Amino acid sequence: MPGRQSGPACLTISWLITAEHASKRVPARWQPLFRGRQDVLKSHRGWDPGSLELAQGLAGGLHAPLLQGRITRLLIDLNRSADHPGRFSAFSHDLPPADKADLDERYWQPHWSRYRSALDTLPGQIIHLACHSFTPVLEGRIRTTDIGLLYDPSRPIEARYCRALGQHLRRAFPDLRVHMNQPYRGVSNGLGQQHRQHHPDDRLISFELEINQRLLGGLDRLAAVVPDLLRATAAGQR
Secondary structure, three states: OOOEEEOOOOOEEEEEEEEOOOOOOOOHHHHHHHOOOHHHHHOOOOOOOOHHHHHHHHHHHHOOOEEEOOOOOOOOOOOOOOOOOOOOOOOOOOOOHHHHHHHHHHHHHHHHHHHHHHHHHOOOEEEEEEEEEEOOEEOOEEOOOOEEEEOOOOOHHHHHHHHHHHHHHHHHOOOOOEEEOOOOOOOOOOHHHHHHOOOOOOOEEEEEEEEEHHHHHHHHHHHHHHHHHHHHHHHHOO
16 A cells, blocks of 8 residues: 555554755745745745755655645744744744735645644654755855765664664665754754654654755665665664
């Protein structure tokens, strides 16, 4: 069935792919907020370029459901919890409460509800992979990571899976620098991090795959190989 894999111990594995920052789209109602600021929307602040293409490739390769963001994170960030102060950006923070509630109801709540529904209904162990990308240079500092795996080191099954996946990635792509919990921390506020609190890691492994945007021209290469690496890693953990 879609999104499933049976490991050697006959434990069902369900795959779930998300891409919270897949779009820089601004619905017509909110376009006045960004008048004259198209440069920001097109930048890493507005979205994660390439994350949707990667997520689509992985979802297709794994026959997995895909949940994707459909508006810029500068309106409301789908990868932040409801109480996080950064859920609304400098562009939307001062909107009237009714407008914020509308963004929440139209975009944030449906994404989180679909995710919770997937966790409630998918069988076996769920491996959730959130696809993101990051700018090669931030505040004048060159990032040395090419592929980052962000996970919670305190969850032993999740940590073991991600470390093993990192080894598979290094062997498959010896020209790329694969780092654990870089360029961000795996325990920072986010969709997967929030839901780890309610599911043990023998039920939910949740991690982020961060791709340096300098690799955007090679996403097909990654999407063609990574699904098999994900399966091999899962099989090796049984």
